[in-house]
Structure formats: structure tokens, C-alpha cells
Amino acid sequence: MTNRIFKTLLCTLVIIAGVCCFAAEQVKPKYIFLFIGDGMSFPQRMAAAEYCKQAGLAPLAINAMKYHAVTTTNSANSFITDSAASGTAIACGTKTNNGMIGVDPQGKPLVSVAKAAKKAGRKVGIITSVTINHATPASFYANNISRGNYYQIALDMVNSGFDYFGGGGASKFDNKKDKKYCGNIYELAEKAGYFVSLEGKKFNEINPSMKRVMSFGAVGALPYAIDSKEGDLRLADFVRQAITQLDNPNGFFIMAEGGKIDWMCHSNDAGTTIKEIIDFDKAVSVALEFAKKHSSETLVVVTGDHETGGLTLGFAGTAYKSFIKRISLQRCSRDKFNHKLRELSQKNELTFEAAKKLAAENFGFEFVAGGKAKKLTMQLSAAEEKALKKAYNVQFPGNKNRKDARGVYDSTFVSAVIRLFNNKASLAWTSGAHTALPVNTTADGVGAENFTNMIDNTDISKKLKELL
Numbered sequence: 358m359t360n361r362i363f364k365t366l367l368c369t370l371v372i373i374a375g376v377c378c379f380a381a382e383q384v385k386p387k388y389i390f391l392f393i394g395d396g397m398s399f400p401q402r403m404a405a406a407e408y409c410k411q412a413g414l415a416p417l418a419i420n421a422m423k424y425h426a427v428t429t430t431n432s433a434n435s436f437i438t439d440s441a442a443s444g445t446a447i448a449c450g451t452k453t454n455n456g457m458i459g460v461d462p463q464g465k466p467l468v469s470v471a472k473a474a475k476k477a478g479r480k481v482g483i484i485t486s487v488t489i490n491h492a493t494p495a496s497f498y499a500n501n502i503s504r505g506n507y508y509q510i511a512l513d514m515v516n517s518g519f520d521y522f523g524g525g526g527a528s529k530f531d532n533k534k535d536k537k538y539c540g541n542i543y544e545l546a547e548k549a550g551y552f553v554s555l556e557g558k559k560f561n562e563i564n565p566s567m568k569r570v571m572s573f574g575a576v577g578a579l580p581y582a583i584d585s586k587e588g589d590l591r592l593a594d595f596v597r598q599a600i601t602q603l604d605n606p607n608g609f610f611i612m613a614e615g616g617k618i619d620w621m622c623h624s625n626d627a628g629t630t631i632k633e634i635i636d637f638d639k640a641v642s643v644a645l646e647f648a649k650k651h652s653s654e655t656l657v658v659v660t661g662d663h664e665t666g667g668l669t670l671g672f673a674g675t676a677y678k679s680f681i682k683r684i685s686l687q688r689c690s691r692d693k694f695n696h697k698l699r700e701l702s703q704k705n706e707l708t709f710e711a712a713k714k715l716a717a718e719n720f721g722f723e724f725v726a727g728g729k730a731k732k733l734t735m736q737l738s739a740a741e742e743k744a745l746k747k748a749y750n751v752q753f754p755g756n757k758n759r760k761d762a763r764g765v766y767d768s769t770f771v772s773a774v775i776r777l778f779n780n781k782a783s784l785a786w787t788s789g790a791h792t793a794l795p796v797n798t799t800a801d802g803v804g805a806e807n808f809t810n811m812i813d814n815t816d817i818s819k820k821l822k823e824l825l
């Protein structure tokens with residue numbers, strides 16, 4: 358090799374190496390969004406997507422994202438995880454036991470991607486539609502051996518130094534019985550420099566001149582999307598506010614959780630779940646809109662922490678036909694329906710006829726006399742009506758309240774109505790708890806190509822930390 362050829366080769370190698378280094382530098386996004394649909398796996402996403410299609414609504418943004426990864430969710434001590442262990446895995450990249458928050462199975466504190474982002478100079482925001490010290494958001498800022506230590510977890514929130522907390526307020530925020538009690542959480546937060554807005558009262562006062570913000574839209578969890586009123590603050594509002602508060606030259610990390618998807622999957626209420634996912638999708642869309650304007654510097658990742666309820670997209674009674682569009686007949690959540698029944702009961706106005714009327718109004722049932730119901734319609738057969746009557750007698754013997762126990766095998770009237778309605782919409786459930794079904798992780802933007810093939814939930818944290 359002549360000297361000249363050698364020099365040319367060397368120069369080429371240096372240029373290639375330079376380009377490679379430059380390319381490696383480029384994959385670090387300035388803005389990172391991580392969305393978690395609690396209890397949201399493939400069936401939940403597909404049920405919502407198919408409902409949107411059949412009902413003529415816009416397709417889900419989360420399912421149109423470019424990269425998809427099948428994601429396993431087991432915890433350190435169980436094939437079926439809870440939200441504490443899966444939240445810890447997604448946040449910290451380490452498997453732990455069910456019930457534990459931000460610590461390993463031995464109780465050793467772990468470092469979450471949110472804490473790593475803060476340390477790296479980014480601003481950090483944590484948002485949820487349930488209470489802010491619930492397991493999933495807690496995994497990003499707290500370290501505690503038990504998810505049930507709500508007060509202590511809220512103390513970790515105050516001491517986190519994170520820049521923005523939004524969504525549902527803290528539970529047990531003034532729990533004087535906690536052995537670490539040292540004052541009302543919100544008062545402590547103000548002392549620590551947070552501007553605190555409760556029940557959305559000061560939502561519109563919040564502006565970027567405020568360094569630290571707690572912006573809560575309700576005392577506890579936000580209302581279900583299906584039950585929410587005009588003007589209620591939704592997950593999307595908090596994501597929008599967080600972006601305004603946190604945008605800065607060093608970038609940000611925002612985690613936003615759709616927590617009530619899980620709650621209604623526990624209750625086997627498909628209609629409320631689907632509306633909750635559409636609401637969650639709107640929050641993700643806010644981030645995707647932002648990403649469009651900052652396409653060379655934004656990463657959006659959407660995952661679930663586990664499946665809840667064992668939802669299936671088909672039912673024996675409806676065979677190969679799909680009637681998911683019927684979900685639009687549902688007017689309120691299971692909780693609200695139960696509440697309406699209780700109200701009638703308390704006024705001594707509840708009879709089986711009144712309960713039937715309420716079920717017809719809120720779920721589109723048609724009661725026909727003499728068992729002449731047409732198959733595969735919303736008309737109830739004599740057997741279906743008889744089953745409802747039996748369940749009514751279980752829940753309201755002598756018009757006295759019996760607690761709605763929830764879950765797929767529960768025998769109350771509310772459960773029977775929900776089950777029958779879901780089945781008529783060609784949907785069914787196998788559990789009132791979580792299942793081990795993997796979830797779908799989708800991603801768009803800078804570094805999104807890291808989220809493909811089959812990954813574990815711990816990989817999400819590991820990959821995100823590399824991208825900081």
C-alpha cells in the first residue's frame with residue numbers, strides 16, 4: 358500500500374467514525390414522553406380501535422405509531438404482576454416483588470428514569486388520571502417496600518424536587534396515623550416551593566414563571582371519561598400544561614398514566630374501559646402534536662403495565678359477528694349505574710321494574726313481553742331477563758343495599774347487567790384481577806427504533822436511560 362492510498366483510507370475511516378459518532382449523538386431526544394395505560398394490553402387497545410372503526414370515530418393514534426414491541430410483564434415473584442412491580446420495572450429497569458415501589462426484592466432503593474433525567478439536568482413531570490401517589494406514578498419518584506404506604510409515598514413526592522405533578526390528587530395526604538407523619542402533604546409541598554392547585558381551582562393561574570407545580574384536578578382520581586362533564590380537566594389538559602411548564606433548553610421527561618383503564622377492567626366494564634382508552638389516546642395525541650413540531654428531538658413511548666380482566670374480543674353467543682359498536686349505547690360507568698340504583702333504593706323507589714328501566718336507559722336493553730326476543734339484538738330473551746331478576750334479588754333483598762362486589766363471577770344485579778351488555782357487544786372477560794398477557798409498547802420519534810420485537814418491561818427503563 359502506498360503512503361497516499363494509506364492516508365486516503367485513514368481519512369475515510371476518520372470521516373466514517375466521525376459520522377458514526379455524530380449519528381450516535383443524534384439519537385438522544387431532548388424531549389421524552391412515556392405514557393402508561395394501566396391494565397392496557399392488546400385486547401384493550403384492539404377493542405377500542407375496533408369500536409372507533411365501527412362507530413365512525415378517528416382511529417387511535419397509539420395504534421398508528423411506527424414501532425411496536427411485544428412486552429412481557431412478570432414480576433420478580435409472580436408470573437402475574439401488580440402495578441407496583443410493573444411500575445418499578447418500567448421506571449427503574451429492575452424486577453421486584455408485587456406490592457413494592459422503587460425498591461428491589463430486598464428493599465434496596467432503585468433509581469428511576471425520572472430521577473436519572475432530573476440528575477441529567479432535564480425537567481421532570483409526573484401525571485396520572487388516578488391519585489398521584491398510586492403505584493404507577495409512585496414508581497417514578499418514591500422508594501417504599503409497600504404501595505399501601507400512601508402518606509410516605511406522598512412525602513417522597515414532596516422531596517423529589519421534580520418540577521411538575523398533575524392529574525388526580527394525593528390520597529391519605531393528611532394521614533396522622535402514619536409513623537412518619539410530619540404534616541399535611543400539600544402544606545409541606547408549599548414549604549418545599551411548590552405552587553399547589555387543588556381540584557383544578559388554580560389551574561389557569563399556573564404559568565412557566567412557577568418553578569415547581571402541583572396541579573391536581575380532583576380530590577382523588579379524575580372522573581371517568583364516560584361520566585365526565587363539560588369543563589372537567591382531563592389527562593390531555595395536564596399533558597398540555599406540563600409541556601408549557603417544562604419546555605426548556607435542557608429538555609424534559611414526562612410520564613403520564615391513564616390509570617382508570619385498569620380500574621374499569623377490574624370491574625369488567627368494557628364500555629367505560631374503551632372510553633377511557635380513547636381519552637388516554639387524546640393525551641398521547643397532545644404529545645404527538647408536540648413531536649410533529651420538534652420532530653428531530655422528541656421521543657414518544659406508549660406502553661401498558663399489564664393486562665387486567667382477561668378481556669377477549671369475541672363471545673360464544675355472538676360467534677363470528679362483532680357488535681362492538683353497541684358500546685355506544687352505554688351511558689355511564691358501572692360505578693355510576695350502581696350509584697343510580699342505590700339512590701332509588703335509598704328513596705324506597707327501587708323495584709325490579711325500576712331497575713329494568715334504568716338498565717334500558719343506560720345500556721340500550723329492550724325488554725319484550727312473552728319471550729319473543731330476536732336473536733343477536735339488544736332484546737332480552739326470557740332466560741336473560743330471568744337471570745337479571747335473580748341477580749336483582751341477590752343485590753337488593755327487601756330493597757336493602759348489597760355492596761357491588763365487582764368482578765366477572767360476581768352475582769349482583771350490576772354485574773349481571775354489565776356482563777350481559779358486554780356479551781351483547783361480543784366482548785367477554787375471564788378475571789377480576791390482572792393477567793400475564795404481554796402488553797404492546799409503541800414508539801415514535803428519535804430513538805423509537807429501540808422499541809421493537811419482543812422486550813421485557815425492564816427494557817423500557819434501560820433503553821430510556823440510555824437515551825437521556
Ligand SMILES: [Zn+2]
Pocket residue numbers: 396440619620623665791
Ligand atoms: Zn390493577
